[in-house]
Amino acid sequence: MPEAAGSGEPRLVEIADGVYAYLQPDGGWCLNNAGVIADREGVLLVDTAATERRALRLRAEVDALGAGERRVVVNTHFHGDHTLGNSVFGPAAVVVSHALTREDMAQTGLSMTALWPDVHWGDLRVALPDLTYTDSLTVHLGDRRVELLHFGPAHTRSDTVVWLPEERVLFAGDIVMPGHTPFVLMGTVAGSLAVLDRLRELDPVTVVGGHGPVAGPEAFDETEAYLRRLQHIADEYRPRGATPLEAARDAGLGEFAKLPEAERLVGNLHRAWLEAEGGELARPVDPVAVFQEIVTYNDGRLPTCHA
């Protein structure tokens, strides 16, 4: 198990020369990690943050590194905690994502702010990617190679992982969230399992997930174990006509009860049910309707967004 993310202030942790994880404890709903790759030419950021205040704080930490002025922002996927802060980096920053991530960002807009209206979001606007790719893209930042790779649908239909082949550092986005409950409602169980195999083949030493503490490749195994259990629950309960909510209540959390955001189980089982029907992986669902069930399962409480 990775060490606990703990609480406290966001912080930059150097994980290789000029390569940082920006960790926002405790990594729960809305509290994402970012990555920072600094060079004399400039900085490549992996994701931003959910609110204006949090993105400004990240920007200040990045500016204090004394790197060059160029700014490239890579969005690992469309979710607002990773992307709403893009606009804080201004028009001079080049924002990059998978082509479908840009489509999903355009369609989703600021809807995350409506889900948690009590959060002080600040002055945000949607800053869509300027540059998109479909399979892979290499960014040369000074002498450093930064590879943007899409291995197929996983946490969403169009996740990007950021791979530093020299340093063997992987920024995995929300495909991996060490010490936290995986969330594949808007993605795919089977696709995530396939992508985890591809991530293992990269053979990283250091894995920075989209939430939670810095980890190593053991985080792949922990994620896989959780996802396989979703498939087992679907195999057992769906043929009996149980709903995902009924199955979640009856099957319980098992060995994953220790993970925070346990209520994601209901959303995850919705995806497992859909996949058991067959058809295209990561096809759209109504996330708002399923979120209501997550609230129901969570004793009627909306999960807290700590942004």
Ligand SMILES: [Zn+2]
């Ligand atoms: Zn996400």
